[in-house]
Amino acid sequence: MIPGIPQPRALRWLWRAYVAAFFVYLALPLVVVCVFAFNKSQFAALPWNGFTLDWFIGDQRPWLGVFNDRGILEALKISAIVAFWVSAASVSVGVTTAFLFVRHDFRFKQTLYVLMLLPLVIPGIILGISILVETSYLANWLEDATGLWFDGLRPGLTLVVLGQFAFIATFATLVISARLEKFDRSLEEAALNLGATPLGAVRQVTLPYLAPAIVGAALVSMLMSFENFNTTLMLVGSDAPLTIEMFDRMKQGSTPVLNAVSLLLILASSVLGGVALALRRAR
Amino acid sequence: MSRPAGRLTLILLLAPLLLWLTLLIVIPHAAMLFVSLRERVGVGEYAFGLGNYLTFLAEPLYWNTFVRTAWMSVLATALTLLIGFPVAWHIAKIARGRARQALFLACLAPFWASELVRTYGWMILLRESGVFSAVLQWAGLAEGPVEMLYNDVAIMVGLVYTSMLFMVVPLVTTLDSLDDSLIEAAYDLGASGWTILREIVIPHARPGIASGCIVVFMMSLGNYLTPILLGGKSSLWFTGLIYDQFITRFNWEQGAAFGFLLLGLSSAIVWAGLRLSGQSLRSAMARP
Numbered sequence: 001m002i003p004g005i006p007q008p009r010a011l012r013w014l015w016r017a018y019v020a021a022f023f024v025y026l027a028l029p030l031v032v033v034c035v036f037a038f039n040k041s042q043f044a045a046l047p048w049n050g051f052t053l054d055w056f057i058g059d060q061r062p063w064l065g066v067f068n069d070r071g072i073l074e075a076l077k078i079s080a081i082v083a084f085w086v087s088a089a090s091v092s093v094g095v096t097t098a099f100l101f102v103r104h105d106f107r108f109k110q111t112l113y114v115l116m117l118l119p120l121v122i123p124g125i126i127l128g129i130s131i132l133v134e135t136s137y138l139a140n141w142l143e144d145a146t147g148l149w150f151d152g153l154r155p156g157l158t159l160v161v162l163g164q165f166a167f168i169a170t171f172a173t174l175v176i177s178a179r180l181e182k183f184d185r186s187l188e189e190a191a192l193n194l195g196a197t198p199l200g201a202v203r204q205v206t207l208p209y210l211a212p213a214i215v216g217a218a219l220v221s222m223l224m225s226f227e228n229f230n231t232t233l234m235l236v237g238s239d240a241p242l243t244i245e246m247f248d249r250m251k252q253g254s255t256p257v258l259n260a261v262s263l264l265l266i267l268a269s270s271v272l273g274g275v276a277l278a279l280r281r282a283r
Numbered sequence: 284m285s286r287p288a289g290r291l292t293l294i295l296l297l298a299p300l301l302l303w304l305t306l307l308i309v310i311p312h313a314a315m316l317f318v319s320l321r322e323r324v325g326v327g328e329y330a331f332g333l334g335n336y337l338t339f340l341a342e343p344l345y346w347n348t349f350v351r352t353a354w355m356s357v358l359a360t361a362l363t364l365l366i367g368f369p370v371a372w373h374i375a376k377i378a379r380g381r382a383r384q385a386l387f388l389a390c391l392a393p394f395w396a397s398e399l400v401r402t403y404g405w406m407i408l409l410r411e412s413g414v415f416s417a418v419l420q421w422a423g424l425a426e427g428p429v430e431m432l433y434n435d436v437a438i439m440v441g442l443v444y445t446s447m448l449f450m451v452v453p454l455v456t457t458l459d460s461l462d463d464s465l466i467e468a469a470y471d472l473g474a475s476g477w478t479i480l481r482e483i484v485i486p487h488a489r490p491g492i493a494s495g496c497i498v499v500f501m502m503s504l505g506n507y508l509t510p511i512l513l514g515g516k517s518s519l520w521f522t523g524l525i526y527d528q529f530i531t532r533f534n535w536e537q538g539a540a541f542g543f544l545l546l547g548l549s550s551a552i553v554w555a556g557l558r559l560s561g562q563s564l565r566s567a568m569a570r571p
Contacts, residue, residue: 096300250403270396
């Protein structure tokens with residue numbers, strides 16, 4: 001009930017207890033992940049055997065820390081490369097598509113707009129297998145026709161980038177269009193009157209105005225790419241990004257090195273998320 | 284701007300969008316539909332037909348898993364709504380000023396961590412050597428280690444946890460726009476808390492409830508990580524079957540048919556949810 005309406009005291013306390021319990025529930029899994037990154041034990045489990053930094057800096061098996069674990073470092077590098085390309089492609093297409101839908105009228109605009117939103121409602125696994133089917137058939141056909149090899153169309157990082165881009169571009173478009181819609185076009189007209197070329201006006205007036213949205217979209221795209229699992233799982237080849245590498249280890253059971261990676265991921269994504277949120281506030 | 288220049292701009296802006304949508308959305312799904320309609324009749328021989336879909340109906344394991352996945356997703360959606368609604372109410376209507384901002388942030392922050400990390404946290408809590416088991420033994424409530432992982436409750440806990448944000452945020456947004464004076468007026472006229480909830484709050488919050496439910500249902504249905512990691516081998520989740528057909532058994536024809544069934548169910552629910560709440564796809568999908 002709202003504060004303006006009197007409530008029995010017991011009910012108010014019960015209510016507060018519920019809300020508090022909810023936030024404990026939200027925090028609990030992340031807290032245990034972080035805490036066990038510092039436990040001097042081969043397993044992420046109680047009892048507490050004392051504090052250690054081995055899961056970060058240890059260099060001797062089985063006490064191998066993140067910073068010395070080649071598998072993890074390699075996977076991290078792959079994830080970063082994928083995130084970079086996905087983010088660059090999504091933001092570029094996001095900008096052009098935002099201009100298209102906000103500034104132009106053309107036939108089938110509504111149909112295309114709905115089609116552009118569809119990736120949001122396609123389950124990630126399905127998006128992954130559909131692209132897998134398409135590219136495999138294309139590769140088979142091309143190889144039959146030309147006798148050459150088309151490894152880029154076989155499961156691997158190119159497909160992972162394409163698969164993630166297919167739905168992350170929608171988010172980038174929505175974020176950038178939202179800001180473009182608020183842009184006052186008379187500013188651009190003023191630039192044109194002062195002798196700017198149309199492209200110059202867009203570059204010097206509109207794009208700087210869009211900058212917070214573009215940076216925000218880039219950060220969100222990177223975060224989504226880094227954390228994506230479903231689409232990546234279906235398209236991945238022999239080079240595993242971090243989520244896939246961690247998933248494999250989780251299934252087999254692993255040392256708390258996983259907790260250490262997770263802790264670093266939580267920190268990194270909090271910073272990214274915080275910056276993205278601050279950018280949104282600033283708008 | 285002269286006409287030809289405007290036309291050129293339009294074409295240049297359309298090109299990336301069209302390439303993206305045709306090459307990565309339309310053609311892949313058409314290809315998947317095509318493959319799902321191919322039946323293997325012999326070695327390297329195929330015929331067109333609904334055979335893969337008939338196999339789905341003929342094999343109880345397949346359609347049971349399908350129904351089970353759908354049903355558990357409905358349950359997860361309902362639980363997420365029930366658990367999240369009071370919290371959304373608290374943030375929108377009771378908390379004030381900085382406390383409100385802090386609570387909202389506390390709701391968002393856990394979801395910046397990836398689903399994998401969150402699920403790993405639940406594994407550490409629930410498994411046989413896990414935190415809950417140790418605490419129960421320490422408190423004398425259990426004799427030996429208790430395995431809480433690899434069952435339906437564990438899957439449900441994970442699904443509800445992982446979808447919570449997508450329920451709470453749209454709820455807070457719609458509840459926020461509800462005028463407090465309406466509630467006070469109803470109270471002054473003698474309405475009970477239950478009546479106010481039914482007659483004023485829920486009708487007002489309907490768009491938020493609908494978009495929260497649509498997103499949570501869709502995410503649960505298409506989830507792979509949580510059921511596999513928390514439910515183990517016996518999770519019987521439909522996405523697991525799709526993965527098996529594609530990657531383990533290399534039966535793409537059957538896998539593509541399963542994929543289409545899942546896509547069909549997911550789309551039908553989204554469509555029905557939008558129709559029932561009178562919303563457009565865009566407004567329902569406006570995420571945090």
